[in-house]
Amino acid sequence: MIDPDHMARLAQYSHRLAVSPGKTFIQEGEAASDFFIVTSGHAKLFSLMPDGRRQIMGFAQAGDFLGLASGATYAFSAEALGSLSLCRFSRSGLALLRREFPDLENRLMEEASRELVQAQKSMMLLGRKTARERLASFLLEQHQRSPTREIVIHLPMSRTGIADYLGLTIETVSRTLNALQREKLIAISQVTQITLLNLPALEVLARGG
Known part of the structure; x- marks a missing residue:
């Protein structure tokens, strides 16, 4: 930037x-x-x-x-x-x-x-990542691009836009986000706002760990 x-x-x-x-x-x-x-x-x-x-x-x-x-x-x-x-x-x-x-x-x-x-x-x-790895990579990318690196990220794009970007269905995106929330890696406050609760675990997941 x-x-x-x-x-x-x-x-x-x-x-x-x-x-x-x-x-x-x-x-x-x-x-x-x-x-x-x-x-x-x-x-x-x-x-x-x-x-x-x-x-x-x-x-x-x-x-x-x-x-x-x-x-x-x-x-x-x-x-x-x-x-x-x-x-x-x-x-x-x-x-x-x-x-x-x-x-x-x-x-x-x-x-x-x-x-x-x-x-x-x-x-x-x-080409290579699973749905969970793609979502973790996407969330970290949005976090890293935030000027203040806040753990609360605001998403201006729709779930459909995220799905199209990641090559997934909107159902898979919603299901995977809900799974990450159940695992306490993220908290979904509203459709456009997600809190990253465990950055190290998300980073491991994004790398395929």
Whole structure:
């Protein structure tokens, strides 16, 4: 995530966008002429499968770059989860950004790499892990991405979105979360709020232990 101190300065070189809930602002396959920084809210990233179904590839939050690692065209679509604010930068202005913010050069490279790493993590989740391991990995990922690393995590995505991301059915997600709660690894306060009661045990589970 980008340093908050830079956000206001970067905004001067961008177009600000307010995206309404459910609206797609990056379309897979279109020319990747811009990249984005999420300034508030959340977005889901997805790709369309040959049969028309969506495969959710990840979720973005404030401070995340989107589209920075794209080639000539976007490799995914992005849709707002609730109200979303963005800064949009043209790729033609990227050289200007690098001149104005030389200390961001490494940060931009890190963010581009993060997009690729996230895609690789998604493939590993779908390819090798059990449902319990996938849910534990997902919950830890949300915890690690929280700025304050609170054990209470707030999930802006639906159970259906989580299921699509993890390659599971919504029934399996609900059943597995309930099992983790019975084992006192988590506490489900409400649909969008989960408390991580035993981080070490979740970490062991996520690793396949």
